[in-house]
Amino acid sequence: MTSEMKPILEIEDLSMVFGGLRAIDCVSMHINSGEIAALIGPNGAGKTTIFNCITGVYKPTEGTVSIVDSDGGKEKIQGLKPHLINNKGLARTFQNIRLFSNMSVLENVMIGRHNSLKGGILSAIVRDRRTREEEQRILDESYEILKKIRLDQFVNETARNLPYGAQRRLEIARALATDPFLLLLDEPVAGMNPHETKELEETINLIREQEKVTILLIEHDMSLVMNVSERIYVLDYGRLIAEGTPLEIKSNREVIKAYLGE
Amino acid sequence: MRQNGLKSEILGSLAQAAWFTVLLFPLIVMKVNVAMSKATVQFRWSYLPIIAIASFVLSFVWRRALEWSSTRVEKPAGSSFSSKIMGRFQIFESNKTIRLATVALFVLCVAVYPFALGMYHTNIMITALIYVMLALGLNIVVGWGGLLNLGYAAFFAVGAYTYGFLWKFVGPQFVSAGFDTGWLFWIALPMAGIIATVFGVLLSLPVLRLRGDYLAIITLAFGEIVRMVLQNASDITGGATGISLIPRPWFLGFKLPPKQAATYIYYIAVILVVLTVFIVRRLEDSRVGRALEAMREDEIACQSMGIDLVHNKLVTFALGAFWAGIAGVVLAAQTTYINPDSFTLWESVMILMAVVIGGQGSIPGAIVGAMLLKLLPEYFRPLAQYRMLIYGIAMIVIIIFKPDGLIPRKRKSYYFVKKNSADSGHEVRV
Numbered sequence: 094m095t096s097e098m099k100p101i102l103e104i105e106d107l108s109m110v111f112g113g114l115r116a117i118d119c120v121s122m123h124i125n126s127g128e129i130a131a132l133i134g135p136n137g138a139g140k141t142t143i144f145n146c147i148t149g150v151y152k153p154t155e156g157t158v159s160i161v162d163s164d165g166g167k168e169k170i171q172g173l174k175p176h177l178i179n180n181k182g183l184a185r186t187f188q189n190i191r192l193f194s195n196m197s198v199l200e201n202v203m204i205g206r207h208n209s210l211k212g213g214i215l216s217a218i219v220r221d222r223r224t225r226e227e228e229q230r231i232l233d234e235s236y237e238i239l240k241k242i243r244l245d246q247f248v249n250e251t252a253r254n255l256p257y258g259a260q261r262r263l264e265i266a267r268a269l270a271t272d273p274f275l276l277l278l279d280e281p282v283a284g285m286n287p288h289e290t291k292e293l294e295e296t297i298n299l300i301r302e303q304e305k306v307t308i309l310l311i312e313h314d315m316s317l318v319m320n321v322s323e324r325i326y327v328l329d330y331g332r333l334i335a336e337g338t339p340l341e342i343k344s345n346r347e348v349i350k351a352y353l354g355e
Numbered sequence: 356m357r358q359n360g361l362k363s364e365i366l367g368s369l370a371q372a373a374w375f376t377v378l379l380f381p382l383i384v385m386k387v388n389v390a391m392s393k394a395t396v397q398f399r400w401s402y403l404p405i406i407a408i409a410s411f412v413l414s415f416v417w418r419r420a421l422e423w424s425s426t427r428v429e430k431p432a433g434s435s436f437s438s439k440i441m442g443r444f445q446i447f448e449s450n451k452t453i454r455l456a457t458v459a460l461f462v463l464c465v466a467v468y469p470f471a472l473g474m475y476h477t478n479i480m481i482t483a484l485i486y487v488m489l490a491l492g493l494n495i496v497v498g499w500g501g502l503l504n505l506g507y508a509a510f511f512a513v514g515a516y517t518y519g520f521l522w523k524f525v526g527p528q529f530v531s532a533g534f535d536t537g538w539l540f541w542i543a544l545p546m547a548g549i550i551a552t553v554f555g556v557l558l559s560l561p562v563l564r565l566r567g568d569y570l571a572i573i574t575l576a577f578g579e580i581v582r583m584v585l586q587n588a589s590d591i592t593g594g595a596t597g598i599s600l601i602p603r604p605w606f607l608g609f610k611l612p613p614k615q616a617a618t619y620i621y622y623i624a625v626i627l628v629v630l631t632v633f634i635v636r637r638l639e640d641s642r643v644g645r646a647l648e649a650m651r652e653d654e655i656a657c658q659s660m661g662i663d664l665v666h667n668k669l670v671t672f673a674l675g676a677f678w679a680g681i682a683g684v685v686l687a688a689q690t691t692y693i694n695p696d697s698f699t700l701w702e703s704v705m706i707l708m709a710v711v712i713g714g715q716g717s718i719p720g721a722i723v724g725a726m727l728l729k730l731l732p733e734y735f736r737p738l739a740q741y742r743m744l745i746y747g748i749a750m751i752v753i754i755i756f757k758p759d760g761l762i763p764r765k766r767k768s769y770y771f772v773k774k775n776s777a778d779s780g781h782e783v784r785v
Contacts, residue, residue: 148659179661187659193652196645197766204649208661210642214670217641218634228642236771249768271661 100161101126101307102147102183102275107156107171109142109331116142118331119156124275129301129308131318133342134328135351140311141188143328144277148185149175180208184273186264188280188311194253198244198263201252202235205270209234235270241303242266242296258289262296269300276300278310282317290317297321319343327351364418372411379406424756465625469618477617481689483729484624485682490709490725491631491718492678497707498716498764499644500671501651503571505703506558506578510551510676512585512698514683517550518543519598519693520591526602537605543684551680552673559672563665566654578703585695597694601687620689627685631678635718638674640767647671648716708746712753714760723761 100123109117117139124130132140145151147158152172159167160181170178184205193201210227217224239245242262247255252263261281268276281297282290294317300306312318318325319339327335327342329351335342342348383406386397469477489511496504521543522536530536562573585592592598603616604623611619638644649657650667658664687693705728713724732742753760 150655150659174663175655175658176661176663179659185659187656191653191656193649193656195652196648197768199769200645200648200766204645204657204662205660207642207646207649212642214638214643214674217643218637220637220641224641232769236769245771248771249766251766267660 098125099163100124103159103161103167104147105157107143107146107158108154109139109146109151110154116331117146120328120331120333122326122333122336124307124309127301127305127307128323129297129310129321131322131325132309132311132328133313133318133325138328139331140328141279144185144279144311146171148183148277149173149178179271182272182274183277184268184271185277186268186279186281188283190260190264192252192260192263192267194251196252198239198247198250198252198255199235201263201267202238202270203231205267206231206235209272238266238270241299242269258285258292261285262293265296265300269304269306273306275307275309278308280311280313282312282314290314294321360422364415364422368411368414368418371414372407375410376403376407420756469621474614474617477621478689479730479733481617481621481624481685483726484628485685486706486709486725486729487628487722488631488678488682489706490713490721491635492675492682493706494710494716494718494721495635495647496671496675497710498721499647499651500668502668502671503567504574504675505571505700505707506574506576506581507675507679507706508698508700508702509578509581510554510679511683511686511702512581512695513551513554514547514680515687515693515697516585516592516598516683517547517680518684518687519601521546522601523598535605536602537610539602540604540684540688544681547680547684548677551676551683555672555676556669559669563668575700578700582695582698585698593694595694597692599692601691601693603688603691617689620685624685627681632718632722639718643670708750712749712760714763716764717760717762720760720762720764
C-alpha cells in the first residue's frame with residue numbers, strides 16, 4: 094500500500110473569497126492514488142466550496158489545483174471550465190441531488206458517457222453504422238455501470254421517481270460513467286437510513302477496488318467516514334485544522350473543539 | 356372532511372361571487388346615457404343576479420376542477436382513459452397490414468387534400484404547416500434545451516426577408532441573365548436556413564450566461580430589434596410596406612396560376628414538414644438530443660458530466676433558428692408579400708403556445724399544438740372576437756390540469772436481454 098502512495102491531485106494555498114467572506118483560507122491538501130480520503134468539518138466550514146473549486150464550478154481566488162501524473166508532472170486545472178475538468182478525469186456528485194430528473198435512469202448514465210463518443214448533429218441525422226454502434230456501445234456500458242451500482246431494475250424509470258437512496262446511488266453511477274480517476278462524493282449518505290448507508294459503504298469500497306478509482310468524500314456521517322477512509326482532512330471556518338488517519342483525528346483536540354466547542 | 360371541503364368551497368364561491376358583483380357593478384349594471392349633452396345613469400338591475408349566479412357557478416366549477424386535479428391519483432397503467440385509447444392503437448402498431456393501410460390512407464388524405472378541398476383550405480393548411488415547422492424548431496430550443504426564447508419570430512423574419520431581398524436585389528439581374536424567377540425560391544430555401552442559423556448563433560453568443568427570465572427578456576428584445584430594423588430601414592427593407600410581388604416557385608420551369616401554385620407550395624410544405632419531423636426524430640434520442648435535455652434539466656450537473664454548455668447552447672439556437680428560416684421562405688412564397696407585421700412578438704408567443712399546449716419536448720405535441728392553434732381559429736371565424744379569451748382560458752386550463760401538454764414527451768425505453776457475460780444488450784423500442 095505504502096509503495097503506491099503517490100499523489101494524484103494537489104491543492105496548494107487554495108483560497109476562495111466571496112465579497113468579504115473568506116470561505117476557504119489557504120488550504121493545501123493532496124489526494125493519493127487509490128486511497129479513500131475524507132473531508133469533514135462542521136456546517137459551513139467550506140467543504141463543498143473546495144469541491145466547487147476543484148471541479149471548476151467556482152474559480153478560486155488564489156492558489157492552485159493540479160493533477161499530478163505518474164512521473165510527477167503537474168497540470169494546473171484551477172479556473173478551467175467544469176466540462177474540461179471532467180474530461181481530465183475528475184467526476185463529482187452533488188450535496189443536493191442534481192440528477193436530470195425528467196430523464197430516465199439509463200439516460201442519466203448515458204449523459205455521463207457523452208464524451209466517450211463523438212457523433213455530432215450530422216451523424217445523428219444520417220445514423221450511419223458507426224453512430225449506431227457507438228450508441229449501442231454506450232447503452233451496454235451504461236447498463237453495466239447500473240448493474241454494478243445495483244440500479245439495473247430501474248433502467249427505464251424516470252430519475253425523479255426513484256427512492257431517495259437510489260437517487261444518490263444514481264448520481265454516483267452517472268459520475269462513474271465519465272471514466273474518472275478521481276471521484277468526488279459530496280455527502281453521499283446524507284438523509285439515508287442506516288441500512289442504505291451500509292449499502293452505500295459497500296458500493297464505495299467496490300468502486301475503489303474494482304474500478305481503481307480514487308475517492309474524496311465529504312461526509313457528516315462519522316461512522317461511514319471512520320469505516321471507509323484512510324486519511325481525513327478536517328476543515329473549520331475555511332481553514333484546515335487537522336489531517337491524519339481516522340484514529341489520529343478521533344483523538345485530535347482541535348477537531349473535538351471545532352465540533353463540540355470548548 | 357369531504358363535507359367540510361364542499362362547504363368551504365361553496366362559501367368561497369359565494370364570497371367570490373359577491374366580490375365580482377361589486378367589481379362588475381359599475382361596468383355592467385350601471386349604464387351612462389349621454390343625450391343632448393346631459394348624462395343620465397341608467398341602472399339595469401336585471402343584470403345583477405346574472406353576474407352573481409354566473410360568477411358563483413364559474414368559481415364553483417373551477418374549485419371543483421382544482422380539487423379533482425389535486426386528488427386525482429395516477430391510475431395504474433392500462434386503466435386510464437388515454438392508455439385505453441393507446442391500447443386500441445396497439446392493434447395498428449402490431450398488425451402490419453392494418454398499420455400499412457392506415458399509413459397509406461393518411462398519405463392519400465394528405466395527397467388529395469388540395470384537390471378535394473380547394474384553394475381556400477389549401478392556403479389555410481399551408482399556414483398551419485408553416486407553424487408546424489416553427490413549433491418543431493422552437494421545440495428544440497424551449498422543449499429540449501429549456502431556453503425560453505421569446506424572439507423566435509425574428510428568425511422566421513430572417514428567413515422570409517432572405518427570400519425577399521434575394522428577389523428585390525438579385526431578382527432583376529437573375530431575370531436579365533435569362534433565368535426564371537421561379538428558381539429563386541430554391542436558392543432562397545437553403546440560404547435562408549443558413550442565414551437564420553447564423554443569426555441563431557449570433558443571438559446565442561450574448562445570452563450564453565443567461566437563463567430563465569433574463570434569457571426571455573433578451574430574446575424578446577432581440578425579436579423586437581429585428582422587427583424594428585425591418586420596419587425602419589426603409590431603403591433596404593421597404594419599411595412598413597415590406598416587399599411585394601415575391602415570386603412563387605415555378606414547377607419545372609412553368610409559371611403556375613395562383614391556384615396550382617398554392618397546391619404546389621402545399622406539397623413543398625408537406626415535404627419540408629416530413630423532412631423536419633424526420634430530422635428532429637433522429638435527433639430526439641441521439642447523443643446531441645440527450646445533451647440538450649440534460650442542459651434543460653440541470654446546467655451545473657450537465658457541465659460537471661463533461662458536456663460543453665457553450666457548444667450546447669450554440670447548437671440549440673442554431674438548430675432552432677434553421678427551421679424558422681426555412682419556414683420563413685415558405686411563408687414569403689405563399690403570401691408573395693412580406694412586411695414586419697407578420698413577425699411581431701405575438702407570433703413568437705403563438706409558436707411558444709403551440710409548444711406548451713402540445714407538450715414541451717414532444718414532437719407529436721408540437722405538431723398537434725401548432726395545428727390546433729392555427730386551424731381552429733380559421734374554422735371558428737364567427738368566434739374570432741373571443742379568440743384571445745379562448746386562448747387565455749385554454750392556456751390556463753392546460754397549464755393547471757395537464758402541465759405536460761396534450762401529448763407529453765414519451766421517453767424511449769430500453770430493454771436488455773440477459774445473456775452471457777460478453778453480451779451486448781438487445782434494444783427494443785416501445
